[in-house]
Amino acid sequence: MASDLQVRGVELRSLTEVIDTTTPGGRLIFHVFGAVAEVERAIADERTAAGIAAARAARPAPPEPRSPAHSAYPDLAVPSHDVGVSRLIGGWPPSAL
Numbered sequence: 001m002a003s004d005l006q007v008r009g010v011e012l013r014s015l016t017e018v019i020d021t022t023t024p025g026g027r028l029i030f031h032v033f034g035a036v037a038e039v040e041r042a043i044a045d046e047r048t049a050a051g052i053a054a055a056r057a058a059r060p061a062p063p064e065p066r067s068p069a070h071s072a073y074p075d076l077a078v079p080s081h082d083v084g085v086s087r088l089i090g091g092w093p094p095s096a097l
Helices: 002-007 024-058
Strands: none
Touching: none
16 A cells, blocks of 8 residues: 555655655654554454354354153143143133132
């Protein structure tokens, strides 16, 4: 990017920082800042990828789906056509009030 700007004749003179791309020292500082930014970006990408991989490795395996036959209420899980409603709801309404 910096060389592309230089070919076009664009120069940078910062009023608050010591960056002046019209001088060799200013170009050096500009390139050093660019290189540091590029390294920081690469390190952030690596850390992000490592964090995602660690999170995936630490994630517990999903539980196996249970079949309806292993339910705590097998009559409710897979009602057959011969199961009466009163048996499914436990004899409701109660006969002795």
